[in-house]
Amino acid sequence: IRALFDDDAMVSAMCTSIFEKVKHRLHNWSTSDRRLRMANGSVVKAVAKWTGTIRIEGVKARSTFEVFNSGGSWGFLFGKPTLKTFNATHEYTTDTISI
Numbered sequence: 001i002r003a004l005f006d007d008d009a010m011v012s013a014m015c016t017s018i019f020e021k022v023k024h025r026l027h028n029w030s031t032s033d034r035r036l037r038m039a040n041g042s043v044v045k046a047v048a049k050w051t052g053t054i055r056i057e058g059v060k061a062r063s064t065f066e067v068f069n070s071g072g073s074w075g076f077l078f079g080k081p082t083l084k085t086f087n088a089t090h091e092y093t094t095d096t097i098s099i
Contacts, residue, residue: 001075005097007090009079011036012063015070016047026050034066044068054082059099061085 001018013036023029032046048067053060063082070077083090089098 003076003078004074005078005083005088007080007083007088007097009077010081011077012065012079012082013046013070013077014050014065014067015072015075016067017069017072018075019048019050019067023048026052028052029067032066036066036068056086056099059086 011034019026019029029048029050032049034046034049035043036046037043046066046068049064050067051062051064053062061082063085065076065082078086083097086099090096091098
């Protein structure tokens with residue numbers, strides 16, 4: 001699954017294309033009434049929200065993801081809340097994130 005790590009994003013998100021494939025296996029998802037402002041200034045309505053445990057390279061953490069259509073740009077967007085939960089470190093000189 002293609003993921004984008006963005007420590008400027010104030011929410012974490014899952015693309016609707018991924019959500020539609022896996023929602024039958026997810027617990028703790030609900031509809032969402034949030035409207036999210038994109039980097040280009042447009043506003044997108046989230047269609048759902050999921051809170052659960054995710055694993056990256058063997059490290060597990062619980063996080064919440066708003067669900068909306070990324071237009072194929074990514075499957076998951078790991079924003080500041082999720083990166084903070086994973087205690088991630090962003091090395092700006094090499095533009096790498098360590099968990």
